[in-house]
Amino acid sequence: MSVTADRLSHSQADARDLVRANGAARPVLETRVVSGQEWDQTIADFDEVCQEQLHAFAVARWPSVKHEPMLFLLNGEIVGGSLMMVQPLPLRLGHIAVSKWGPMLKDLARPDADALHAGMIEALIADYADKRGQMISVLPCASTTPINGAFQRLEAYGFQAGSQLMFPNRYIVNLRLDDAAQRKSLNQKWRYHLNKSEKSGLSFEWAGPERLAEFDTLYTAMTDRKQFSDHSAYDSVASLMALDEKLRPELFFVRHEGVVVAGALIFKAGDRAVYLYGATNDQALPLRAGYFMHWNIIRWLRDNTRARWYDLGGTDGFQGLHQFKKGMVGDAGVIEPVPPVANYASNRLAYLFGTAAFAARDALHSMHRMIAGWRNPKTRPTQVRPGADETGQ
Incomplete structure (x- = not known):
């Protein structure tokens, strides 16, 4: 210019x-x-x-x-x-x-x-x-x-x-709603998949930093399986997890029949929590584990942090990510560009x-x-x- x-x-x-x-x-x-x-x-x-x-x-x-x-x-x-x-x-x-x-x-x-x-x-x-x-x-x-x-x-x-x-939009969830209002705000299709996931025998758990290696294994297996180039800053995760509790990202897992099928790392300090990384195995898709995991992350952030917003990041141009994140943002959240x-x-x-x-x-x-x-x-x-x-x- x-x-x-x-x-x-x-x-x-x-x-x-x-x-x-x-x-x-x-x-x-x-x-x-x-x-x-x-x-x-x-x-x-x-x-x-x-x-x-x-x-x-x-x-x-x-x-x-x-x-x-x-x-x-x-x-x-x-x-x-x-x-x-x-x-x-x-x-x-x-x-x-x-x-x-x-x-x-x-x-x-x-x-x-x-x-x-x-x-x-x-x-x-x-x-x-x-x-x-x-x-x-x-x-x-x-x-x-x-x-x-x-x-x-x-x-x-x-x-x-x-x-x-190139793809500036950020998808931001309003965290300050009770369960009923939050569920009502979701896109109808997103809510449908969430309801299905809750009948799939899934369980949600918070994990301490000592379980980072378990997430590393899941994340590496996913990137190898999907064969996409990782341009993220994943190499910095170890440094972040060594910080004190206020700044350290939170680690979450979803299990099915005792096996971890999905996981996520969430930055939770300040007014705006941020989705950093997620990983799944082959079982996660038919179980709709992503819907179950994010719904419970939203509830955990609301109940355990002072954050008012949950930033899901962008889409990198992938239409599937747009539909997923737009449905989760729903009526109460916002989609605004960087x-x-x-x-x-x-x-x-x-x-x-x-x-x-x-x-x-x-x-x-x-x-x-x-x-x-x-x-x-x-x-x-x-x-x-x-x-x-x-x-x-």
Whole structure:
């Protein structure tokens, strides 16, 4: 996307005026970069805490970048944070400071939450763009409302829309319903399959981290059986399971006649729980084990966490996953897109070098996906992975 000189020449003061015109008065926030261990301990109680913002996850997923966990404070009180990943550009042309699903608010219910988010954006601009001369690249999470306020504020500060996920929609379940209301909200076909699953002799169980190897076996067998390319961050699971109880994902299994037929790993901290990984064996499909498992995960999250939402992730273009997740979201949940990446730089060269690097990366990823599709037709989004409509995997 081309960028006019006028947009790039917006000063920080101009951007501040744009946001003030939208009704937000921002406090000036203090910033503090902390160690990875202190960061993970501190953000465990944030409403907007998420897997991608965990230091333990980021160093396993993106080991070659510099990780800078930055806290934001107002009058000495921690109000938010953003794990910044500083990536050098080729040929020493500069650096890009990346925040995925950040910056995060500690308390979404604060009346000044929007103003604090704007203040965090200002602080990032002042440090990374103005002081260091880097391009900032922020990927906000999908909103639970039709308007994505985080992305709008980034735009108000002169951030430009960059790369967009190929399949951006996220399927998000409302967790704060009783059993009757939750079941009523489900799509009729989804409810039908759930009713069938409950008559199949299945049992649901929570499992501790000591049983991760059992899930690993199930997951590996499934990926081998379905022969699809795994582009996920599954290698980071061991690091996540070593975290303390607040941040550690929860592990669930479904059994039939004493045999584990399905399992799932769920991130449950904060305001939004997230489906990370699921796995099934050949018995799961006719037993409709995916319906049974997710229904009971929804109920467990409601009764054992403070999360208001359960994010099922996307579909990667698989129609079976769309039907399964849409039916589970039902009438009470939401389907909203992840917005484009938002990019900002205080000078034109930093912006041009940064966006050129992203364009090259996107082209390389597209080529890899195309090659994977040629080698294994089962990975093509035009086809449904076996059992995808059942398991959400």
